[in-house]
Structure formats: C-alpha cells, structure tokens
Amino acid sequence: MGSSNISLTKNIMKQIQPISIWKNGALKTASILDAIIINDNMSSSCTFYWTLKEADTIVSADPDIEESTDQTITGENLADGNVTMSGEDYELWKGGNDYAFNYIAKQINVQIIN
Secondary structure (H helix, E strand, O other), X not given: OOOOOOOHHHOOEEEEEEEEEEEOOEEEEEEEEXXXXXXXXXXXXXXXXXXXXXXXXXXXXXXXXXXXXXXXXXXXXXEEEEEEEEHHHHXXXXXXXXXXXXXXXXXXXXXXXX
C-alpha cells in the first residue's frame, strides 16, 4: 500500500534531460523537476504538484568585499501541473521519493538524469 510518510516537501528536486519551453515570448530551458504532495488519502491515491524549472544560478562572492557571500538566484518555474497516482502504482509505492519522481516524470514525459 502507498504511503505519505515521505517528504517531497523538503525541496528534493531531480535533474532532468533539458527540454525547451516557450514562456512569455522566450525559449527557456527546463532542467529541474520539483514536486510536492498536495493530497494523499492514505489508502488509494496521492496527488502531486510538479514544476519544471530552470536551474538555480550561483553568483560568487566578490573577493574584494570582506562580507560578501555567494548568492543563489532561484531558477524560474516554466511549467507546472498535478499528477495523481492511484491503483496498482499507488500500492507499489512504498513512500520512496525515487518511485514518486519516476512516476511523475513518466506521466509528464521527461527523463530524470540523476
């Protein structure tokens, strides 16, 4: 039986084979799959909210400024949606992140590469 005793809410993300997405008049590249559980009835189905996003950018600290630190610019969300796992897939899911991410990736037709 499936279980929601995992925490996809810890911002566990997976790197995917980069795909091009047209957003706001520009072609962008999604390389990250992120997901969280938004509903699990604890018996037969679980719904995930997923996002495809650009990779984060790290801006290195300026070595000439004493208190300068690295900064992370969060990648833009390029596509999102919901996926519901039920039936045999839910029963085979033992609460593992990898199983959930692989299920989501298959449903939205992206390939996880890490």
